[in-house]
Amino acid sequence: MMSQTYRTREEWRALIAEFEQSGLSQKDFCEQRGLSPAYFGQRRLRLQREAEDNDTGFALAVPQPTTSQQSVQLRIGQTELVLPLSVSPRWVAQLVKELSA
Template sequence: MSRAYRSKAQWQALIDEFEQSGLSRKAFCEARGINPDYFSQRRRQLQQETESTGFARVATESSPASTAAMQVRVGDAQLVLPMSVSPRWVAELVKALSV
């Protein structure tokens, strides 16, 4: 395996892709030429950084089979909202939940 240097954003995109893939870690990493142990290490590091900042990662997705949606993940919890939701409402929700 050749060594590829990836930014945090690139690692996060790979991790997101893995989580959506339904593949085992080993199968996912083999298909992309990534060392599975190193992948797990980077995944843990990014999760710890996300948890320590107090911020939740938000992702938007759109596919032909579904309408656009916003996903908010904090730990194991996930909230999926339609993109039509007001940003102000989302901010108020986050503020209420942080109390």
């Protein structure tokens, strides 16, 4: 039987981030930590939905250090897109528009 432990929202976020970096299946991750896979999945989905609801619609654009190929890196949550600087801003805007539909 798994013990019930109260975790704060921040503790759940950290636990979910640890899971996403672990490379383990959700079942294996939960077994190793004595967590209910079903409850873990519920908490993970709830936090993902909260993050989507709080999304401001802005993405963080990070110019990469000068290298032989310069690029722009876009990050939204756990998603990362690296584009060459030669990409048209209109193309990027259209991509963002299509992805948000």
